Amino acid sequence: xxxxxxxxxxxxxxxxxxxxxxxxxxxxxxxxxxxxxxxxxxxxxxxxxxxxxxxxxxxxxxxxxxxxxxxxxxxxxxxxxxxxxxxxxxxxxxxxxxxxxxxxxxxxxxxxxxxxxxxxxxxxxxxxxxxxxxxxxxxxxxxxxxxxxxxxxxxxxxxxxxxxxxxxxxxxxxxxxxxxxxxxxxxxxxxxxxxxxxxxxxxxxxxxxxxxxxxxxxxxxxxxxxxxxxxxxxxxxxxxxxxxxxxxxxxxxxxxxxxxxxxxxxxxxxxxxxxxxxxxxxxxxxxxxxxxxxxxxxxxxxxxxxxxxxxxxxxxxxxxxxxxxxxxxxxxxxxxxxxxxxxxxxxxxxxxxxxxxxxxxxxxxxxxxxxxxxxxxxxxxxxxxxxxxxxxxxxxxxxxxxxxxxxxxxxxxxxxxxxxxxxxxx
Amino acid sequence: xxxxxxxxxxxxxxxxxxxxxxxxxxxxxxxxxxxxxxxxxxxxxxxxxxxxxxxxxxxxxxxxxxxxxxxxxxxxxxxxxxxxxxxxxxxxxxxxxxxxxxxxxxxxxxxxxxxxxxxxxxxxxxxxxxxxxxxxxxxxxxxxxxxxxxxxxxxxxxxxxxxxxxxxxxxxxxxxxxxxxxxxxxxxxxxxxxxxxxxxxxxxxxxxxxxxxxxxxxxxxxxxxxxxxxxxxxxxxxxxx
Numbered sequence: 001x002x003x004x005x006x007x008x009x010x011x012x013x014x015x016x017x018x019x020x021x022x023x024x025x026x027x028x029x030x031x032x033x034x035x036x037x038x039x040x041x042x043x044x045x046x047x048x049x050x051x052x053x054x055x056x057x058x059x060x061x062x063x064x065x066x067x068x069x070x071x072x073x074x075x076x077x078x079x080x081x082x083x084x085x086x087x088x089x090x091x092x093x094x095x096x097x098x099x100x101x102x103x104x105x106x107x108x109x110x111x112x113x114x115x116x117x118x119x120x121x122x123x124x125x126x127x128x129x130x131x132x133x134x135x136x137x138x139x140x141x142x143x144x145x146x147x148x149x150x151x152x153x154x155x156x157x158x159x160x161x162x163x164x165x166x167x168x169x170x171x172x173x174x175x176x177x178x179x180x181x182x183x184x185x186x187x188x189x190x191x192x193x194x195x196x197x198x199x200x201x202x203x204x205x206x207x208x209x210x211x212x213x214x215x216x217x218x219x220x221x222x223x224x225x226x227x228x229x230x231x232x233x234x235x236x237x238x239x240x241x242x243x244x245x246x247x248x249x250x251x252x253x254x255x256x257x258x259x260x261x262x263x264x265x266x267x268x269x270x271x272x273x274x275x276x277x278x279x280x281x282x283x284x285x286x287x288x289x290x291x292x293x294x295x296x297x298x299x300x301x302x303x304x305x306x307x308x309x310x311x312x313x314x315x316x317x318x319x320x321x322x323x324x325x326x327x328x329x330x331x332x333x334x335x336x337x338x339x340x341x342x343x344x345x346x347x348x349x350x351x352x353x354x355x356x357x358x359x360x361x362x363x364x365x366x367x368x369x370x371x372x373x374x375x376x377x378x379x380x381x382x383x384x385x386x387x388x389x390x391x392x393x394x395x396x397x398x399x400x401x402x403x404x405x406x407x408x409x410x411x412x413x414x415x416x417x418x419x420x421x422x423x424x425x426x
Numbered sequence: 427x428x429x430x431x432x433x434x435x436x437x438x439x440x441x442x443x444x445x446x447x448x449x450x451x452x453x454x455x456x457x458x459x460x461x462x463x464x465x466x467x468x469x470x471x472x473x474x475x476x477x478x479x480x481x482x483x484x485x486x487x488x489x490x491x492x493x494x495x496x497x498x499x500x501x502x503x504x505x506x507x508x509x510x511x512x513x514x515x516x517x518x519x520x521x522x523x524x525x526x527x528x529x530x531x532x533x534x535x536x537x538x539x540x541x542x543x544x545x546x547x548x549x550x551x552x553x554x555x556x557x558x559x560x561x562x563x564x565x566x567x568x569x570x571x572x573x574x575x576x577x578x579x580x581x582x583x584x585x586x587x588x589x590x591x592x593x594x595x596x597x598x599x600x601x602x603x604x605x606x607x608x609x610x611x612x613x614x615x616x617x618x619x620x621x622x623x624x625x626x627x628x629x630x631x632x633x634x635x636x637x638x639x640x641x642x643x644x645x646x647x648x649x650x651x652x653x654x655x656x657x658x659x660x661x662x663x664x665x666x667x
Contacts, residue, residue, distance in 0.1 A: 332526050333545060333549045336518070
């Protein structure tokens with residue numbers, strides 16, 4: 001027998017209301033924790049995902065859209081950069097990295113990035129962390145393809161497997177588009193599987209530019225009524241298009257804000273036909289935009305935590321008539337007023353503790369759902385990791401609020417008249 | 427802390443009385459005044475205090491237990507002036523010196539028979555290693571075998587016995603029983619009173635039973651009427667409890 005057992009018995013006596021209140025606390029604490037964790041995970045994913053590119057040039061509508069499409073693979077870019085413009089860009093400055101990309105096809109809804117060998121040699125998916133191959137090697141010939149770690153894991157495809165790509169994202173408004181056009185005339189062979197990077201590239205496939213151009217040239221010839229086996233010689237300037245270019249300026253100290261970079265950024269922006277983005281800055285801008293909404297979400301979740309504390313208060317006050325008799329019995333048995341006060345306060349604190357512990361489970365479920373939804377609906381990859389600092393903060397805040405909510409019933413219990421609440425006595 | 431004036435049981439012994447009430451006055455908000463010139467109960471003594479409903483029997487027990495304070499006079503339990511103690515000290519003293527049995531038993535719902543007895547021990551300063559053995563022995567001696575059954579699962583008679591075990595759990599000097607048979611049929615009432623008396627006798631506790639049930643008179647050698655103990659019965663113009 002202990003004070004804790006008295007508290008547990010008291011909670012069991014009001015089992016239904018205890019469970020309902022714990023669920024309320026769990027949901028509110030879970031939502032708050034999920035929002036905080038998603039914010040952390042989102043920021044981490046976006047910050048990691050920009051890689052080591054100083055500049056991203058495309059013809060998207062805005063720099064932010066350019067980064068979302070070109071690096072985070074949210075949607076296939078619509079407007080291509082033609083070969084002439086690409087060559088002009090390449091020759092305009094001695095870039096330390098110049099990696100053109102063409103994004104538009106997909107494999108089982110995973111985006112396919114057509115690029116050149118420098119993509120694996122010079123571009124780093126996370127700054128300071130080069131690509132690592134779990135199996136195989138980079139593509140070296142046409143119709144060879146490399147899979148991101150998540151693609152390999154989710155499809156179960158191994159080295160040597162043959163794939164057929166789909167034109168477009170392979171998705172319709174209703175989900176996976178079963179009528180999407182497949183490039184069945186050309187099979188790709190899996191030659192490499194990448195280690196996980198924690199960036200959106202894990203959910204992408206990579207092949208060479210020429211292969212992508214050949215697929216689309218074949219389609220063009222078909223549309224023109226010419227059925228033929230297309231080779232590199234058949235490619236025209238109209239076929240040799242890309243959707244973006246990842247670039248780096250020479251930089252000894254690896255600083256992204258070097259004067260050279262600023263100068264090149266300003267020079268490129270003067271070309272009205274291009275959209276020039278500084279990926280790291282755009283991600284920061286994105287967070288600045290969502291920061292106010294973020295605060296609003298956190299405030300709403302915080303309010304639900306407070307309202308769950310009010311629910312604890314109401315539940316305990318509503319049970320006071322029943323509780324007064326119990327208090328009176330304990331007082332007759334020798335319990336001091338202070339002990340009664342602490343027993344009731346412990347009861348509310350335990351509800352808070354149970355609620356915040358259950359809230360962690362709720363948060364994990366919300367995180368799993370939210371990250372899946374972000375991936376399916378927006379193609380954005382966020383690794384669902386429960387933020388430990390947020391978990392401790394939310395658990396402590398919830399428990400403290402629950403304890404505060406227990407103050408009023410504790411005071412009422414403290415002031416309970418023993419004589420009045422033991423009736424009928426005779 | 428013992429009051430020297432209480433060191434008499436009427437037998438010439440120096441053992442303090444289990445209960446000693448002198449010149450007690452308690453005034454209700456309604457104007458009713460409870461007065462008691464003197465009432466003594468020796469250690470291990472039994473007494474039935476009779477009185478019609480509303481004459482202040484329950485109030486008297488609450489005064490003895492230190493749950494309410496008198497206007498004047500003194501109440502000592504085992505030589506200790508109950509009302510000289512304040513706050514937690516009085517609560518602790520009540521927990522270890524006074525056991526109470528109620529008409530509706532007032533068992534803690536959701537607690538087992540054993541736990542109801544253990545709670546009383548938890549609130550006292552009884553050494554923890556004694557708790558379980560004493561609780562089980564007390565309950566078994568009163569015929570309770572389902573020690574882990576919840577209070578609400580027990581029959582009325584069993585609940586009464588658990589309440590008696592709880593009142594005796596901390597080896598109190600004095601057991602106060604407030605209409606202990608009011609919830610029982612006549613046959614069970616007789617059994618309950620016998621069990622209560624036997625248990626108190628076995629544990630060496632004085633027993634003060636208040637009741638308006640005349641059938642209990644046959645079971646007690648010492649019987650008093652509360653109105654006869656009043657210094658001024660004319661003051662009883664209002665009803666209470």
